Amino acid sequence: xxxxxxxxxxxxxxxxxxxxxxxxxxxxxxxxxxxxxxxxxxxxxxxxxxxxxxxxxxxxxxxxxxxxxxxxxxxxxxxxxxxxxxxxxxxxxxxxxxxxxxxxxxxxxxxxxxxxxxxxxxxxxxxxxxxxxxxxxxxxxxxxxxxxxxxxxxxxxxxxxxxxxxxxxxxxxxxxxxxxxxxxxxxxxxxxxxxxxxxxxxxxxxxxxxxxxxxxxxxxxxxxxxxxxxxxxxxxxxxxxxxxxxxxxxxxxxxxxxxxxxxxxxxxxxxxxxxxxxxxxxxxxxxxxxxxxxxxxxxxxxxxxxxxxxxxxxxxxxxxxxxxxxxxxxxxxxxxxxxxxxxxxxxxxxxxxxxxxxxxxxxxxxxxxxxxxxxxxxxxxxxxxxxxxxxxxxxxxxxxxxxxxxxxxxxxxxxxxxxxxxxxxxxxxxxxxxxxxxxxxxxxxxxxxxxx
Amino acid sequence: xxxxxxxxxxxxxxxxxxxxxxxxxxxxxxxxxxxxxxxxxxxxxxxxxxxxxxxxxxxxxxxxxxxxxxxxxxxxxxxxxxxxxxxxxxxxxxxxxxxxxxxxxxxxxxxxxxxxxxxxxxxxxxxxxxxxxxxxxxxxxxxxxxxxxxxxxxxxxxxxxxxxxxxxxxxxxxxxxxxxxxxxxxxxxxxxxxxxxxxxxxxxxxxxxxxxxxxxxxxxxxxxxxxxxxxxxxxxxxxxxxxxxxxxxxxxxxxxxxxxxxxxxxxxxxxxxxxxxxxxxxxxxxxxxxxxxxxxxxxxxxxxxxxxxxxxxxxxxxxxxxxx
Numbered sequence: 001x002x003x004x005x006x007x008x009x010x011x012x013x014x015x016x017x018x019x020x021x022x023x024x025x026x027x028x029x030x031x032x033x034x035x036x037x038x039x040x041x042x043x044x045x046x047x048x049x050x051x052x053x054x055x056x057x058x059x060x061x062x063x064x065x066x067x068x069x070x071x072x073x074x075x076x077x078x079x080x081x082x083x084x085x086x087x088x089x090x091x092x093x094x095x096x097x098x099x100x101x102x103x104x105x106x107x108x109x110x111x112x113x114x115x116x117x118x119x120x121x122x123x124x125x126x127x128x129x130x131x132x133x134x135x136x137x138x139x140x141x142x143x144x145x146x147x148x149x150x151x152x153x154x155x156x157x158x159x160x161x162x163x164x165x166x167x168x169x170x171x172x173x174x175x176x177x178x179x180x181x182x183x184x185x186x187x188x189x190x191x192x193x194x195x196x197x198x199x200x201x202x203x204x205x206x207x208x209x210x211x212x213x214x215x216x217x218x219x220x221x222x223x224x225x226x227x228x229x230x231x232x233x234x235x236x237x238x239x240x241x242x243x244x245x246x247x248x249x250x251x252x253x254x255x256x257x258x259x260x261x262x263x264x265x266x267x268x269x270x271x272x273x274x275x276x277x278x279x280x281x282x283x284x285x286x287x288x289x290x291x292x293x294x295x296x297x298x299x300x301x302x303x304x305x306x307x308x309x310x311x312x313x314x315x316x317x318x319x320x321x322x323x324x325x326x327x328x329x330x331x332x333x334x335x336x337x338x339x340x341x342x343x344x345x346x347x348x349x350x351x352x353x354x355x356x357x358x359x360x361x362x363x364x365x366x367x368x369x370x371x372x373x374x375x376x377x378x379x380x381x382x383x384x385x386x387x388x389x390x391x392x393x394x395x396x397x398x399x400x401x402x403x404x405x406x407x408x409x410x411x412x413x414x415x416x417x418x419x420x421x422x423x424x425x426x427x428x429x430x431x432x433x434x435x436x437x438x439x440x441x442x443x444x445x446x447x448x449x450x451x452x
Numbered sequence: 453x454x455x456x457x458x459x460x461x462x463x464x465x466x467x468x469x470x471x472x473x474x475x476x477x478x479x480x481x482x483x484x485x486x487x488x489x490x491x492x493x494x495x496x497x498x499x500x501x502x503x504x505x506x507x508x509x510x511x512x513x514x515x516x517x518x519x520x521x522x523x524x525x526x527x528x529x530x531x532x533x534x535x536x537x538x539x540x541x542x543x544x545x546x547x548x549x550x551x552x553x554x555x556x557x558x559x560x561x562x563x564x565x566x567x568x569x570x571x572x573x574x575x576x577x578x579x580x581x582x583x584x585x586x587x588x589x590x591x592x593x594x595x596x597x598x599x600x601x602x603x604x605x606x607x608x609x610x611x612x613x614x615x616x617x618x619x620x621x622x623x624x625x626x627x628x629x630x631x632x633x634x635x636x637x638x639x640x641x642x643x644x645x646x647x648x649x650x651x652x653x654x655x656x657x658x659x660x661x662x663x664x665x666x667x668x669x670x671x672x673x674x675x676x677x678x679x680x681x682x683x684x685x686x687x688x689x690x691x692x693x694x695x696x697x698x699x700x701x702x703x704x705x706x707x708x709x710x711x712x713x714x715x716x717x718x719x720x721x722x723x724x725x726x727x728x729x730x731x732x733x734x735x736x737x738x739x740x741x742x743x744x745x746x747x748x749x750x751x752x753x754x755x756x757x758x759x760x761x762x763x764x765x766x767x768x769x770x771x772x773x774x775x776x
Contacts, residue, residue, distance in 0.1 A: 082690075084683040119726040121675065216455040238770035242497050242747075250460050259455060280767050283740045287682075287747050300728030305674060305716075305736045309744060312679040347677040354676065354713055358521065437592070 003056045005033040011049040012042065019043055060252045061261050064203050064228050064291070066093070066130070068179035070155025073129050075230070075263035075291030081249060087316040090263075092290045093129035094282075094306060095159055096298045097269070099136040100146030107133075108149040114298040115154035119307065122346060123324050126307040128156065132183070132294040133171065135162035140170035147174035159183050159205075159265070159294065165192035172200045181205055181292065183265065184232050185221060187213070194224045203228035205265050211247060215259035222259075229262045230292065237276050238284060241266070245289040263291025270294075279306065286310045321346040322372035327396035328353070333362035335403035338447045340432065340439075341389055342410055343370035343378045351436035359440035361447070364401060368392040375410045386419035393424060408432040408447075462501045466695035467493040468751070469662055470506070471702050473551060473614050473636060474585025480610035480634065484583025487551050489666075489751040490702035495689060496749050497771040507768050508746055510761055511587065511754045512544035513553045513708050516574040517561045523718040525734050526756055537574050538581035547758035548765060551585040553614075554578055555709075556600050558591045566596070568603035575604050579611065587614035587752075589638070594622035605629035614638055614666060614704075614752075620651055627658050638704055640668040643680045645687050649698045656698070666752060667701040673710035674741045681705070682748045689749035702751030707741035712756050739763045746771075 009029035020041040022028040031037035032053075039045060039053055063077040073093045080086045096114045098107050111131055118127045131150050135143040143162060150158065151174070158180035162168040168182060179200070184207035185193035197204040204226050208214040214233055221229065231248060235241035245264055251257035268281035278295065279302045285293050286309055295303070315321055323344045330353060342352045344367045356363045368388050370378035378384035393399065393407070405427045409417060411434035420429050433442045468490040475481025487509045494502030518534040527534065533543040537554065544552055554575065560566055575588055588604050590597030601615050602625060616638030618626050623639070630637045639655055641647040648669050655665055669688060672681045691699040711717045717737045720730035727733055738760040742753050746768065755761050 082683070082686050083679070084687055117726065119724065211457045211459075212455055215457050219455065238767055239497060239499070239773055242771065243500060246498060247459050247500075251457065254460050255458075257457075260457075276770065277739075277763050277766060279736060280739060280743050280763055283743055284747060284767075287744055299732070300726055301730075301732035302728070302736055304727050304733060305740050308675045309678070309740055312674065313682065313744075315679055317679070317683060347672070347680065350676040354715070357715060358713055358718070 003033065003053070005030040008032050008053065011045070011053055013044040013046075015044065017044065055258070058258075058261075060256055061249075061263060062227070062229070063090075064230055064263050066159070066179065066181045066203055066292070067157030069177045071130075071157055073157045073292075078249070078289075079253065081246075081253060083313060084317055087318070088314045090291065091310050091314045092286055093157065093292045094303070094310070095130045095132040095157075095292060095294045096128055097267075097294050097296050098131055098133045098146065098150060100133060100139075100143045101137040102146075104145045104149035107146050108153045110298065111150050111153035115156060117298070117300065117303070119300070119304050121308055121311060122321055124311065126304075126311065128298070128303065130154075130157035130159065132159035132161055135160075135164070135167045135171060138164065138167065140167045143167050144170040144174040147171045151175060151178060157181075159292065163189065165189050165196060168193065169196050172196055172202065176200075179203070181230055181265070183207075183230075185217070187217065190217060190221055191224070194221055194226050197226045203230055205230040205232045207232040207234055209234045211244065211251075211260065215257075218259045218262070231260060231262050231264045232266075233264065235266060238281060241281065241284060242288055245285070249289045264289060265292040265294070266290045267294045269296035282306055283309055287313055320372055323349040323367055325367050325369035325392065327398055327401065328365040328367060330356045330365055331360060331362040333364050335401065337362040337364055337402065338408055338443060339364045339366060339398060339402050339404075339406065340408040341366040341368060341392070343368055343373060343375050343384050345370065345372050345374045345378070348374045352439065355436045355439040356443070359443055361440070361443045363443070364398065366392055366396060366398055366407075375412045379413045379416070384413065386416050386423040389416070389420055390423035406430055410434070459500065462494070462498075462693075464493060464502060464693035464695075466693050466697070466700060467491060467502070468689070468692050468702055469700040471636065471663055471666060471751075473509075473587070473612060475610055475612040475634070479612070481612055482579060482583075483585050483611065485585070486612070487585045490700075492689075492749075493693070495693070496747055504772070507772050508750055509550040509752050510548075510764055510768070511551045511553045511752060512547060512549040512758070512761060513555060513706075513754050513756050514540040514544055514578070516554065516556050516566070516571065519557065522756075523712050523734065524720070525717075525731055526712060529757060529759075538577040541578045541581040541584075544758075545582045545584055547761055549584065549761060551587065551752075552578065552582060553587040553589065553754045555589045556591055556604075558593070558596060566591070566600060568600060571600040572603050572607040575607055579608060585614075586611065587616075587638070589616045592617055594619070597622065598625040601626050602629045605633040605635055608635070609633040612636060616640060616668070618651065618655060620647065620654075623651065623655055624658065627655050627660050630664065631658070631660055636664040636666060638666050638668050639701070640670065643670045643672070643677075643684050645684055645691065645699070648684070648688060649691075649696070652698050652701055662697075662701070665701050666704050668704045668706070671705045671707055671710045671741070671745065673707065673714045674737055674744070675716060676710070676714055678741055678744060682744060685745065685748035685750065703749060704752040704754065705742075705745045705750045706754045707738055707745060708754050708756030708760070711738040711741050735759045735763075743767055
């Protein structure tokens with residue numbers, strides 16, 4: 001949607017008055033297009049041109065930041081419908097639901113556990129993004145105490161859920177400095193919610209049950225002066241969710257429809273009527289267009305797969321996940337265990353790791369730095385050769401880990417064996433199978449029966 | 453202030469091809485029912501863009517004998533039924549599968565190499581035990597696949613089995629057996645749009661009607677490459693809708709096989725505490741892999757655990773229920 005320098009130039013006064021600090025309007029336009037200048041520097045630009053320029057320069061889905069003093073979370077600024085078209089940028093935040101009626105002590109304890117949760121996925125530390133505190137009691141004092149208890153146990157971003165503006169105001173006060181997402185303004189309460197959001201400079205969720213009503217309400221609220229908005233389309237179940245969230249994304253990206261150009265918050269459990277599986281619906285929301293997802297409870301058995309799914313789908317297709325090069329232990333190997341080498345492309349590594357692990361064989365897996373490429377690609381690109389493999393053997397001190405001198409090469413690069421013999425004097429180069437799936441059989445026959 | 457929101461709709465030139473698995477007595481087989489997949493004239497479950505005449509079919513994978521290396525959770529759930537393929541087939545049907553996928557092992561229970569007679573006998577038993585449509589896949593090694601799948605195709609002539617695995621280096625024998633015995637084939641390629649298309653063309657060039665080809669674009673498990681398969685499937689579906697005829701085959705995925713190999717599902721001990729309760733995690737792993745691939749356009753989904761099957765079924769129920 002961004003305008004070119006020439007398009008911007010046409011909207012400027014074209015008087016070359018130099019008051020903006022640039023010699024000509026065209027030079028200023030070029031700087032604007034490159035986002036290196038601010039339109040406010042031009043004192044003569046018309047209101048109409050200003051609006052047009054601002055509209056054109058804004059991203060189709062507004063970037064909204066939740067959180068303040070502690071951690072922050074950004075959602076929005078997405079540019080595509082499918083990850084293969086470019087990438088998905090801002091991973092949807094996973095928030096854990098807390099009810100004020102459970103009492104401050106119970107909340108503090110529950111928040112502390114979830115706050116401390118960290119799970120490691122290929123060297124990436126994943127965890128909960130924040131907490132959604134709900135005024136289930138309907139009482140402002142109870143709500144404020146719950147918010148304070150959450151804050152005491154965690155610095156992570158907050159979502160405050162309260163339909164009554166008076167209750168919300170008390171919660172916001174207890175969250176001072178945290179810049180929580182306020183959830184939600186609807187047809188009945190929006191004027192007061194807007195006041196609270198403005199006073200606290202906090203993002204505001206807008207809720208309605210049709211896209212028409214949602215867009216209309218967003219326009220009203222924008223006029224009233226709140227720009228950081230999040231949409232809650234009140235989705236009900238799998239099909240309705242997919243339809244609404246797809247339509248919102250399509251309107252924003254393909255039609256530049258400003259009234260729905262915001263990230264979306266979902267409550268997969270709120271839509272549940274016994275037929276909806278919160279985890280499965282949350283997974284749908286990760287793939288299909290949510291910005292914030294509120295989960296009913298903290299359960300690592302559910303959270304871990306959801307976090308990994310999010311990580312996988314939000315991986316930039318142009319930059320595949322790489323595994324840290326190094327010497328990996330599989331099934332607690334000792335000095336007699338086979339030493340195998342592969343590349344640090346994550347899928348290659350996983351394929352090999354999975355097969356070896358599944359086979360039950362203890363083994364050392366040497367992951368060479370092949371710049372994240374698969375075996376054949378890396379070999380063709382000169383990133384997986386005898387020199388690199390020998391370097392990996394030395395840098396990981398593999399020689400001290402195994403008491404034999406045999407290394408198993410991927411079958412796809414059997415051609416490297418001669419060179420590798422020269423680079424690794426004293427080592428026997430064994431040629432492994434071409435496909436990872438054949439590793440268990442290979443180990444059994446070639447290592448178990450011939451070597452061991 | 454009323455606002456008119458005009459929903460942008462996609463007008464697609466093509467649709468996914470309709471493929472029917474299984475044949476009833478009237479159609480020359482013995483199946484109690486047939487399963488039809490494909491026909492989608494839209495991206496997955498976007499009913500407002502186009503028609504979706506058929507649901508994705510959910511299959512349970514069984515084996516010709518009790519496997520040696522499956523997760524304890526799978527032994528626990530299928531129990532004694534795994535000792536006998538016919539019992540296992542009945543249990544899978546009772547669990548609610550739309551069809552069964554029988555994968556043949558390299559060896560028999562007594563340790564001897566699997567052999568044509570055994571494969572024939574097992575397929576016969578399974579066909580007698582259940583009225584569901586059936587897919588039969590070899591162990592995945594070219595020579596063995598050909599040795600076992602050809603007699604299976606003859607044994608089940610007319611049943612419209614889905615047979616495989618057809619891969620770029622080994623498809624002719626299996627395609628010929630399918631053509632001679634009125635079956636369908638599964639065309640499997642490694643996570644690549646062009647390779648998927650190319651193998652369908654090669655199989656079709658042998659004379660196999662398009663209505664009897666299913667594509668298997670290869671499944672990556674959650675945490676182990678799901679995003680590659682996911683995006684290849686989305687791209688294949690977009691190509692199909694844009695009218696590229698050779699990408700219009702319904703897609704088969706195997707989240708059961710892929711996820712139950714993964715440590716996250718397979719084992720309960722020696723893993724980080726942060727992974728949570730083993731059984732819930734394991735079933736979530738399979739269910740979420742399956743559900744994500746269903747959103748990416750899967751037409752046939754092969755699972756291993758009955759609970760994943762139930763959860764996927766409920767999701768598909770929900771996704772197919774829509775108001776105009």
